[in-house]
Amino acid sequence: MRGVKLCGVLLDLDGTLLDHEAAVGAALLRWLPTIGVEPDAGTRTLWATVQERHLEAWRAGLVTFQQQRRGRLRDFLAALGTPCEDDGRLDTLFSGFLLMYEQSWAAYPDARPALAAIRRAGLRTAVLTNGIEEQQTAKLARIGLRDLAGPVYTAETLGLFKPDPAVFTEACRRWGLAPETVVSVGDRHDLDVLPARAAGLHAVHLDRPGTAPPGEAHRIGSLRDLPALLLPH
Ligand SMILES: [Mg+2]
Incomplete structure (x- = not known):
């Protein structure tokens, strides 16, 4: 993703930061x-x-x-x-x-280091999740990522659900960032990648099991690989 001027990383929660x-x-x-x-x-x-x-x-x-x-x-x-x-x-x-x-809620071991590295590099982070406000914010607190995650946008409060591209547009609007300066990162190609791109964001597919079909240019197997993909070398 070289040459792309990014301001923020919008992360999914379940299957991305938390091992649902x-x-x-x-x-x-x-x-x-x-x-x-x-x-x-x-x-x-x-x-x-x-x-x-x-x-x-x-x-x-x-x-x-x-x-x-x-x-x-x-x-x-x-x-x-x-x-x-x-x-x-x-x-x-x-x-x-x-x-x-x-x-049984627990963060993936790669979640905290990746969030920290992204923030150290000057990018902002936020969470966009298809979930209910109370449960999703409780999850972030329980797994110890509430301080690093940034704002949390849930389907419940936005009144919109992935895969509706409008959920990404609305999250960016509330976040105050232009969609073209934001990258969506998540474990579901159909929910976190394709609709994000349809809304004008960049997107990275987190394919932890390594089973996604071929053809996705921006794919990582671990959040450990995210900073290198997003940050200037
Ligand atoms: Mg997910």
Whole structure:
């Protein structure tokens, strides 16, 4: 990205700064046995599948955040042959998962050094996340990145969700930076890279597992590689 005059780095949170997948995995290992479910690979894959389906409905504005939590658990239990239609019961069960998920939050080891290096170089940082304000700011505080992350823009407060390019435009507007001086960094090519570019930002795909399809020019496998890509040599 040489020759690009950057002022700010807009980072995704889950899967980028916070190891969401590991936190979900650790939570499921502890929580599933408490509801009588074997935490094997099949049930964990099932959870991931229903999670993505219901988060997608939330991103599309079709359901509230609480409704996606209920829907996720309702589909999960139905698929296991133990259906539950009682919202109160679903909320109680989900709170057990949530507690263990929160206890498992951790930053990727490369997150803090990368944020520090970017800021030392004079660039600003901010977080743009498809999440609810209370939970996402709690995550940053818990994983010790609140001081380094900069402003936090959530889908909930912006009223816009990735992959709508307008979410990037609005975050830049609130941040006071021109889109062409900002680079979006995130683990989802469809949510963090393509819509950011559509909004006039630069973008870098953080492909931690190294499984992204070919063709992306700005791809890194770790946030450790981000400063070298963004900063003048
Ligand atoms: Mg992400």
